[in-house]
Amino acid sequence: MAHVNYIHNIPFISIFLTMFGGIITPLFSNGKIAQKINLIIVCIVGVLSAILLGSVWQNKESFTFMMGHFPAPWGNELTAGPLEALMALTFSFVMATTLLGGAKFIQNDILAEKQNLYFVMINLLFGSMLALIYTNDIFTAYVFLEINTIASCAIIMAKGTGESIAATLHYLIICLLGSGLFLIGISLLYSITGHLLMPNIQQSIIQLTRTGEYAFPFAVVIGMIIIGISIKSAVFPFHFMLASAHPAATPASSSILSGLVLKSFIFLNIKMFYCVFTIDLIRNLRITNVLFLFGLIGMVVGSVSALKETRIKHMLAYSSAAQIGYIYMGLGLGNHAGMVAACFHILAHAATKAMLFICAGGLMSVSEGKDGIHDLRGAAHKNLMAGIGFTVGGLSMVGVPLTAGFVSKLYFASATIYSPQKMVITLLTLAISMILNAMYFIPSAIAIWTPVEKKTERPKVSRRMEIGIAIFIVTNFCLGIFYKPIIDMIELGIGLL
Amino acid sequence: MNEPKKKSTWRHFVDWVNGEEAIEVPKKISFKKIDFNKIKENFEKYIWSGRKKAIFYLVMCAFVCTVFIAILLHTVSALPYFGGGNNPASNEVVQRYIESGVEETGATNIVAGMILDYRAFDTFGESNVLFLAVICVVMLLKKDKYNTTQQEIREEKEDEMFDKEDDNTILKRIANLLAPMLFLFGIYVVLNGHISPGGGFSGGAIIGAGLVLYASVNGQQNMQRFFKYKTFVLINVTCLLTYCILKGYSFFTGANHLPNIIPKGIPGALFSGGLILPLNICVGMIVACTIYGFYALFTKGEI
Amino acid sequence: MTNLMTNHYEAAAVILFGIGFMNLLLSRNLIKKFIGLNIMDTAVYLFLAAKGYIAGRAAPIVLEGTTASVEKFINPVPSGLVLTGIVVSVSVTAFSLALVQRLYKHYGSLDLDEIMEKAKKEGH
Numbered sequence: 001m002a003h004v005n006y007i008h009n010i011p012f013i014s015i016f017l018t019m020f021g022g023i024i025t026p027l028f029s030n031g032k033i034a035q036k037i038n039l040i041i042v043c044i045v046g047v048l049s050a051i052l053l054g055s056v057w058q059n060k061e062s063f064t065f066m067m068g069h070f071p072a073p074w075g076n077e078l079t080a081g082p083l084e085a086l087m088a089l090t091f092s093f094v095m096a097t098t099l100l101g102g103a104k105f106i107q108n109d110i111l112a113e114k115q116n117l118y119f120v121m122i123n124l125l126f127g128s129m130l131a132l133i134y135t136n137d138i139f140t141a142y143v144f145l146e147i148n149t150i151a152s153c154a155i156i157m158a159k160g161t162g163e164s165i166a167a168t169l170h171y172l173i174i175c176l177l178g179s180g181l182f183l184i185g186i187s188l189l190y191s192i193t194g195h196l197l198m199p200n201i202q203q204s205i206i207q208l209t210r211t212g213e214y215a216f217p218f219a220v221v222i223g224m225i226i227i228g229i230s231i232k233s234a235v236f237p238f239h240f241m242l243a244s245a246h247p248a249a250t251p252a253s254s255s256i257l258s259g260l261v262l263k264s265f266i267f268l269n270i271k272m273f274y275c276v277f278t279i280d281l282i283r284n285l286r287i288t289n290v291l292f293l294f295g296l297i298g299m300v301v302g303s304v305s306a307l308k309e310t311r312i313k314h315m316l317a318y319s320s321a322a323q324i325g326y327i328y329m330g331l332g333l334g335n336h337a338g339m340v341a342a343c344f345h346i347l348a349h350a351a352t353k354a355m356l357f358i359c360a361g362g363l364m365s366v367s368e369g370k371d372g373i374h375d376l377r378g379a380a381h382k383n384l385m386a387g388i389g390f391t392v393g394g395l396s397m398v399g400v401p402l403t404a405g406f407v408s409k410l411y412f413a414s415a416t417i418y419s420p421q422k423m424v425i426t427l428l429t430l431a432i433s434m435i436l437n438a439m440y441f442i443p444s445a446i447a448i449w450t451p452v453e454k455k456t457e458r459p460k461v462s463r464r465m466e467i468g469i470a471i472f473i474v475t476n477f478c479l480g481i482f483y484k485p486i487i488d489m490i491e492l493g494i495g496l497l
Numbered sequence: 498m499n500e501p502k503k504k505s506t507w508r509h510f511v512d513w514v515n516g517e518e519a520i521e522v523p524k525k526i527s528f529k530k531i532d533f534n535k536i537k538e539n540f541e542k543y544i545w546s547g548r549k550k551a552i553f554y555l556v557m558c559a560f561v562c563t564v565f566i567a568i569l570l571h572t573v574s575a576l577p578y579f580g581g582g583n584n585p586a587s588n589e590v591v592q593r594y595i596e597s598g599v600e601e602t603g604a605t606n607i608v609a610g611m612i613l614d615y616r617a618f619d620t621f622g623e624s625n626v627l628f629l630a631v632i633c634v635v636m637l638l639k640k641d642k643y644n645t646t647q648q649e650i651r652e653e654k655e656d657e658m659f660d661k662e663d664d665n666t667i668l669k670r671i672a673n674l675l676a677p678m679l680f681l682f683g684i685y686v687v688l689n690g691h692i693s694p695g696g697g698f699s700g701g702a703i704i705g706a707g708l709v710l711y712a713s714v715n716g717q718q719n720m721q722r723f724f725k726y727k728t729f730v731l732i733n734v735t736c737l738l739t740y741c742i743l744k745g746y747s748f749f750t751g752a753n754h755l756p757n758i759i760p761k762g763i764p765g766a767l768f769s770g771g772l773i774l775p776l777n778i779c780v781g782m783i784v785a786c787t788i789y790g791f792y793a794l795f796t797k798g799e800i
Numbered sequence: 801m802t803n804l805m806t807n808h809y810e811a812a813a814v815i816l817f818g819i820g821f822m823n824l825l826l827s828r829n830l831i832k833k834f835i836g837l838n839i840m841d842t843a844v845y846l847f848l849a850a851k852g853y854i855a856g857r858a859a860p861i862v863l864e865g866t867t868a869s870v871e872k873f874i875n876p877v878p879s880g881l882v883l884t885g886i887v888v889s890v891s892v893t894a895f896s897l898a899l900v901q902r903l904y905k906h907y908g909s910l911d912l913d914e915i916m917e918k919a920k921k922e923g924h
Binding site for chain 2: 004009012118128146184214
């Protein structure tokens, strides 16, 4: 009897556990039970990912896991290393905290008889994100990309109002455009290389680039796959879908969408760079420059649009678009340090933006559900924790030292040293974008802290939301202060991809 | 002019700080007596009207698509030849699927063996997509207070009255004769998925068509006597759960090189192919329920 | 050009893909938009099916009493991918049509621009 290495089974167990949870949830007609099961599963996955991270970090290894009885080019495979484990840990952490903090909104916004179905979506969405992180096979990536698309649309529309359904449609059309491009990209790639598993494709790509065969189809394939995934992650010209989707959805859905779903696509893009196309090929084809350009434009355009908004959730949505721009800028620098900074920013932004959406929801609910910034005057006094959370999140977005946002901006700035021709413009845009961030966060921060004269009854604030926000605040400062080991993990992880 | 709204710069700043006003690009910039606002207005009126905007959009789209098609055609012309025996795609992967497929999976239908054994994780994802879609449709169209009005309920009741009154004897007789045959054929296709063309999805679609035929002729009420929302959810969940557990077991034993207790059977026999037959049955039931579910939800908003 | 004549199935698939793409971008009617999307998906399946075909070989089902050798059968991988793809496309279509039906009930229109405008007004 062979010895079973349970650590290596963790990716498989996490994916199947979440899928299992998603499948059994419709049987419970009570939304609260569904929520508890969902939370427990996400927590278990978080603990498992932490164990996995500890193990691969100690052994400095990356391993592949055979899905079935057949080895690499014949069967499906999963792969896990420090970066994958770190992402899985972050995703499950943010997911659990969001669900804890946003539980109240889910109960209020979604019809009682359909709440259990909402948790089916959350479970399957989480499972598909895990599968996208761990997969080592591009067709599996496509299938789970579609699961991700449908489930993320479903959590936007769960509120059931006309506005949310119209927003879902907008989001769905853009997402499907992205997956269409991705699908034809992988079919072309299959016809050239004859493989579907990432390492095998990479081998044959290296061989073909050496002989110079199929040079043109390769360029087209790479373009389509990268553009397809980038469209889905709401890169600059496609960021409008966020602006309609976020305000219409319930705050928990917005947090998950902005914090995690977009990040899972970006991570898939990084995986494509390293595991399929090789980073040298990407650099030689100048794909990085294109991403760099769109990242920069996205940063400025997103921030300016956020500045022009007077409604808080629209503002946060555009701010998300700007932050996605930061990440693509980091990828576009094309050097190792830029990638590390981008990966760190994925973590920092996932934690920060999820908190901001939950806090915005909390502030809105104590101001009669209105979302104009001037309607929120004094809201922080009524819901203290949400006010503090919003302020900390804002400071982190601006990049004040000791917060998570500062570290990522520091690393972005220092990464420019390795790409001298892009240095000036990057630093300039970073500075402009930081000022713009400060300009749109200050009015809202002042508005919520303005003292209100008349003594009103303090509305009852959900305890769970306060706990969730508190955890997020602590995490943000932890990321901002003890960032060194995380950066080390990311560096090791990228090396092992 | 009575214009009390005219604010000082300071007032603007205070309002911005208070969050009442967003920073906007000044509407009117007089730059050496050129009124940009008017230019913009005229521009929108004469040169850039809604119709022209639409035409511009159309032309741009057509251009983008033509370029896109041209690039793809160029790509296609550089691809390996159609029908060629030594394309890059016919490599060691295909060789093993074909030459050892029967022996390793127990299924003589190599495609079934491939999707349900070699690359089963994709197929598991695929059944989840289907499940997800049907749950989404339930979320959207199952009657709740947002998507139904009193008038619709009234209209539906009237429809039901009409349905009861006229009896299309010929239609009903023929449909009731045809539906069982469809079920039988569907079941045959599902059960023989591993030894002949077909499989869970195609067989399930045939059974689903039979259910739709039965329901559309005999009315939803008759259908609800044996197929309620609860049954629907139960069948879907049980089948997918069975799928999940069976495949989980198979993946676990496979990856950890543990002995697998599931017999392969004799290739070509009905009970062969290891897990492929039960998986096909599960997929078939899921698909049949899903197709009927789509029909019922789209027409009546109720299963 | 001669290459295109040999790869005529792929060429047709690619042109269909472009038509679907154009339909998705241009059509204002939502149902037509999703038909365009379906054309796009189907074009990819045609492409995959054409890539799997090898001249003079049979479908990969091993009959009794014959031995399986690679010279007899076409490539089974694209067939499997198409099977998976079709299911995904059916699900996506059902979901999007359900969205359209719900929107039509709510706004009484199938025109995307009109719906977006009405939704924006409602949001304020």
